[in-house]
Amino acid sequence: MLAPRFNTRESERARAEPLELSLYSRDAGLANGQAGAVCFPRDASDVAFAVATCKKLGVPFVARGSGTGLAGGATPLDDALVIVTTQMNRVISIDAASRTAWVEPGLLNLDLTRAAQPYGLHYAPDPSSQQACSIGGNVATNAGGPHCLSSGSTTAHVLAVEAVLPNGEVAMLGSTAPDQPGFDLRGIFVGSEGMLGIATKVLVKLVPNPPQIQTMLLDFMSIDEAAATVSAIIAAGIMPAALEMMDSRITAAVEDFVGAGYPRDAAAVLLVEVDGLSGGVDHQASLITEIGRAHGAREVRLARSESERQLLWKGRKSAFGAIARIAPDYYLHDAVVPRSKLVGVLRTIYEIADSHDLTMMNVFHAGDGNLHPLIVFDRRVIGVWERVQAAGTEILERCLAAGGVLSGEHGIGLEKRAMMAQFFSEADLELQARVADALDPHGLANPGKVLPAGFRCGEVGINRTLPEGTWI
Amino acid sequence: MKSGPLGLDPELLNACVSCGLCLPHCPTFRVTGLEIASPRGRIAAMNAVETGMAPLKRPFIDAMAECVQCLGCETACPSGVRFGRLMEDSRATIAHRSGLRALLSRAFGAIAYRRLLPNQHVLHLLSWVLLVAQRMRVMPKRFRSSVPRLTRHRLRRTLNVTVGGNPDVWLFTGCVMDAWLQKTHVATAAALRSTGVRIARPDSRAGCCGALAAHAGRRDIARSLAKSVVAAMPGAAPIIVNSAGCGAALKDYGHLLGDADAERFAARVFDISEWLVAQTASPLATEARTSIVIQDPCHLRNVQRTHDSVRLLLGGAFALLETNDDGMCCGAGGGYAANQPDLSTKITKRKAKALRDAGASTDVAVCSSNPGCTFALEAAGFKVVHPAELYADCIAPDRGEPRNG
Numbered sequence: 001m002l003a004p005r006f007n008t009r010e011s012e013r014a015r016a017e018p019l020e021l022s023l024y025s026r027d028a029g030l031a032n033g034q035a036g037a038v039c040f041p042r043d044a045s046d047v048a049f050a051v052a053t054c055k056k057l058g059v060p061f062v063a064r065g066s067g068t069g070l071a072g073g074a075t076p077l078d079d080a081l082v083i084v085t086t087q088m089n090r091v092i093s094i095d096a097a098s099r100t101a102w103v104e105p106g107l108l109n110l111d112l113t114r115a116a117q118p119y120g121l122h123y124a125p126d127p128s129s130q131q132a133c134s135i136g137g138n139v140a141t142n143a144g145g146p147h148c149l150s151s152g153s154t155t156a157h158v159l160a161v162e163a164v165l166p167n168g169e170v171a172m173l174g175s176t177a178p179d180q181p182g183f184d185l186r187g188i189f190v191g192s193e194g195m196l197g198i199a200t201k202v203l204v205k206l207v208p209n210p211p212q213i214q215t216m217l218l219d220f221m222s223i224d225e226a227a228a229t230v231s232a233i234i235a236a237g238i239m240p241a242a243l244e245m246m247d248s249r250i251t252a253a254v255e256d257f258v259g260a261g262y263p264r265d266a267a268a269v270l271l272v273e274v275d276g277l278s279g280g281v282d283h284q285a286s287l288i289t290e291i292g293r294a295h296g297a298r299e300v301r302l303a304r305s306e307s308e309r310q311l312l313w314k315g316r317k318s319a320f321g322a323i324a325r326i327a328p329d330y331y332l333h334d335a336v337v338p339r340s341k342l343v344g345v346l347r348t349i350y351e352i353a354d355s356h357d358l359t360m361m362n363v364f365h366a367g368d369g370n371l372h373p374l375i376v377f378d379r380r381v382i383g384v385w386e387r388v389q390a391a392g393t394e395i396l397e398r399c400l401a402a403g404g405v406l407s408g409e410h411g412i413g414l415e416k417r418a419m420m421a422q423f424f425s426e427a428d429l430e431l432q433a434r435v436a437d438a439l440d441p442h443g444l445a446n447p448g449k450v451l452p453a454g455f456r457c458g459e460v461g462i463n464r465t466l467p468e469g470t471w472i
Numbered sequence: 473m474k475s476g477p478l479g480l481d482p483e484l485l486n487a488c489v490s491c492g493l494c495l496p497h498c499p500t501f502r503v504t505g506l507e508i509a510s511p512r513g514r515i516a517a518m519n520a521v522e523t524g525m526a527p528l529k530r531p532f533i534d535a536m537a538e539c540v541q542c543l544g545c546e547t548a549c550p551s552g553v554r555f556g557r558l559m560e561d562s563r564a565t566i567a568h569r570s571g572l573r574a575l576l577s578r579a580f581g582a583i584a585y586r587r588l589l590p591n592q593h594v595l596h597l598l599s600w601v602l603l604v605a606q607r608m609r610v611m612p613k614r615f616r617s618s619v620p621r622l623t624r625h626r627l628r629r630t631l632n633v634t635v636g637g638n639p640d641v642w643l644f645t646g647c648v649m650d651a652w653l654q655k656t657h658v659a660t661a662a663a664l665r666s667t668g669v670r671i672a673r674p675d676s677r678a679g680c681c682g683a684l685a686a687h688a689g690r691r692d693i694a695r696s697l698a699k700s701v702v703a704a705m706p707g708a709a710p711i712i713v714n715s716a717g718c719g720a721a722l723k724d725y726g727h728l729l730g731d732a733d734a735e736r737f738a739a740r741v742f743d744i745s746e747w748l749v750a751q752t753a754s755p756l757a758t759e760a761r762t763s764i765v766i767q768d769p770c771h772l773r774n775v776q777r778t779h780d781s782v783r784l785l786l787g788g789a790f791a792l793l794e795t796n797d798d799g800m801c802c803g804a805g806g807g808y809a810a811n812q813p814d815l816s817t818k819i820t821k822r823k824a825k826a827l828r829d830a831g832a833s834t835d836v837a838v839c840s841s842n843p844g845c846t847f848a849l850e851a852a853g854f855k856v857v858h859p860a861e862l863y864a865d866c867i868a869p870d871r872g873e874p875r876n877g
């Protein structure tokens with residue numbers, strides 16, 4: 001139904017060949033769907049055309065940036081039209097004086113920082129996938145990153161969004177004014193995972209590069225000591241620019257890839273970065289060193305050059321990818337727990353994995369308690385998937401019981417929607433659904449995501465549950 | 473798990489976790505934005521064919537042909553996916569399928585890879601034909617960036633090195649390098665001799681390394697060329713290569729031929745910069761620091777992974793300027809420019825911009841050590857020099873060799 005419509009436009013801008021379509025059936029998460037057609041708009045009017053066509057035909061549509069999402073957010077269900085933004089990837093303008101830039105949604109996060117470099121500026125949110133993920137995807141998932149500890153996640157860096165709404169109209173949400181009167185529609189759009197429309201232009205904030213940066217690597221012989229150090233650093237009133245933790249299995253895997261000199265025999269390492277004016281940086285670095293030593297740090301290594309620093313970060317940012325060195329598949333959670341409970345929660349997580357006879361690894365944004373417990377497995381082993389799911393649910397329940405939240409940054413997408421009900425009250429979910437219904441009355445914008453089945457009115461007739469065998 | 477119609481190793485295929493971290497490092501993805509033109513998409517497509525979800529036909533075959541085989545994805549992949557192996561294996565299966573198209577391309581391959589490239593006399597003769605074609609402006613468009621501007625000067629044979637014997641080091645001369653880049657060979661010979669070694673070039677048996685055949689999936693041809701290259705350089709002497717693509721191929725003979733002799737041969741192979749850096753106690757240091765933009769050939773950066781040796785070799789004497797594109801491919805890729813002219817042109821344009829942004833101009837040359845890249849960048853208007861030429865000019869400023877032409 002869709003294919004012929006879109007094939008009437010240049011073939012470069014739409015495809016429906018089965019092999020190509022299959023390549024858009026998933027993102028970097030586990031869930032598989034099925035696309036009905038794919039199109040590659042060049043500007044907002046192309047996007048509006050695609051959305052209006054979907055509305056006319058009653059066909060769902062899904063926005064897709066780079067497909068690095070980990071929650072199945074960009075996974076198309078019900079033969080949806082996948083609207084890919086990779087050809088809308090320009091930096092439209094940079095205003096160095098006001099430290100802002102207008103960019104297209106398909107622009108890669110790291111390319112934005114590269115474009116800002118000549119002005120001594122950068123784009124602060126730096127997801128570990130920053131070299132590959134798009135600004136549009138970042139906005140839609142409200143992405144975080146190691147350096148969001150001090151500067152806040154994507155929503156703190158987005159001033160305005162031009163979006164094609166589910167009815168096909170183009171709207172401007174937010175503005176250049178710091179404090180806009182009226183409802184903060186921009187705020188609702190950020191993190192909406194493609195369910196309130198498709199971003200076609202984004203006004204982002206840029207920040208000056210800090211005058212001095214110090215990156216430190218602390219290694220520990222027990223995970224408890226590392227976790228306790230994290231809590232102590234924050235309790236001491238220090239706000240590092242980034243505070244990351246990796247356990248021994250992750251550390252060894254990334255060391256195989258980058259060769260940055262990460263200690264393979266440590267039970268856990270902390271990667272800490274402080275920045276600012278030179279006096280303050282040195283002072284903070286020595287405080288952190290003291291706290292680390294007091295909690296049993298075996299070694300505290302200070303990066304001595306920019307290249308050493310880059311290499312350490314490359315290691316941390318390759319963590320998810322490097323996991324295939326251990327097993328071919330991974331299942332990942334993204335819960336946030338209060339930092340004060342870090343030690344206990346971490347211990348329980350490993351115990352849960354043990355009890356299901358699974359391999360658990362942890363790499364996470366320790367500073368804000370954003371855990372990424374990863375279960376690695378081989379899907380070809382019979383029965384393993386059921387155990388992975390069971391352990392995953394238990395881990396999440398434990399995190400929520402400790403006062404945590406479901407997702408720190410990866411979004412809910414398809415993979416975690418069923419768990420939303422455990423975290424939000426019925427009234428909460430209904431309110432969210434009403435916002436979505438107001439903007440998308442026919443339920444065509446990325447349906448079947450985020451909100452658990454049964455809350456949206458447009459849902460009727462749409463396959464609400466994952467089809468058999470969707471996961472693997 | 474068994475492998476399917478492509479005969480790929482399932483463990484190699486399974487190593488991809490679909491994270492997408494390789495996407496920005498893939499030249500064809502960068503210029504198209506298409507998943508099917510990305511490493512992740514190509515691996516998923518291979519998977520689809522292996523599991524019977526997609527036929528071994530177009531568009532799969534096109535997707536494999538569109539890959540430059542630059543292996544930027546391999547360097548970027550934290551999972552250690554061996555993309556090069558997967559692609560060569562897929563292409564080998566594609567090259568040997570039945571049908572008219574495959575038959576024609578096999579016939580073409582047999583002539584180009586077996587008869588033309590390895591045979592200096594035929595290649596030399598053809599060069600003159602091409603020279604005339606260039607003068608008469610009848611050069612087919614798709615070959616314009618893979619053949620340099622030929623002049624009588626360029627085709628003059630000026631390399632004066634003993635053939636065969638029992639040298640201290642071998643200088644591997646190859647096919648296209650020997651025909652069209654004699655000045656680089658002359659400079660390489662001078663650089664080698666400056667370290668006090670006796671050098672020789674292999675006889676005509678080592679006419680071509682077989683890289684182009686291997687990349688096209690013609691392993692049968694590549695193997696027979698490789699065997700004859702191995703036979704032409706006996707002994708234990710190091711083998712010095714000044715073409716990044718040939719060096720990568722020679723270093724892979726162990727895998728290609730799969731025997732212990734070939735492994736031992738491969739261990740003797742060094743890129744010229746790699747070898748010079750290891751020999752020379754005092755790196756260059758001069759007063760006048762000419763600026764030069766470094767271009768890393770993919771086969772040096774992503775396959776041999778010795779691109780830093782160029783910087784170590786030249787850093788003392790030149791102000792090295794770097795591009796801000798993670799060493800992205802230039803789009804030349806052996807036969808790629810001729811096989812995929814549209815994509816190749818787009819990729820080269822992107823590279824040209826990165827080089828200009830880094831400072832390359834009519835005054836500031838680009839330093840590259842691969843013939844394919846050199847020709848493509850020359851066609852894009854850059855002045856291109858080989859690291860060995862820069863090095864030789866420093867140690868013997870008046871060696872009287874023509875630099876350009």
Ligand SMILES: Cc1cc2nc3c(=O)[nH]c(=O)nc-3n(C[C@H](O)[C@H](O)[C@H](O)COP(=O)(O)OP(=O)(O)OC[C@H]3O[C@@H](n4cnc5c(N)ncnc54)[C@H](O)[C@@H]3O)c2cc1C
Nearest residue numbers: 065066067068069073128134136137140143144194199409
């Ligand atoms: C190795 C690795 C590390 C990661 N590290 C982090 C991390 O540190 N922090 C973090 O937050 N995430 C991380 N992620 C997850 C992922 O990179 C982010 O969620 C990212 O924001 C997704 O961007 P994308 O362009 O790939 O979007 P996609 O995966 O293509 O899409 C994600 C969601 O955004 C929607 N979307 C995309 N473009 C638009 C648009 N223009 N308008 C409206 N909706 C749109 C899609 O419909 C989908 O719901 C990581 C992923 C990987 C593979």
Ligand code: SF4
Nearest residue numbers: 488489491492494549
């Ligand atoms: S090839 Fe490597 S980097 Fe690319 S998607 Fe697969 S695992 Fe990730």
Ligand code: SF4
Nearest residue numbers: 498539540542543545
């Ligand atoms: S080899 Fe180069 S062109 Fe081919 S998929 Fe990898 S990065 Fe892309």
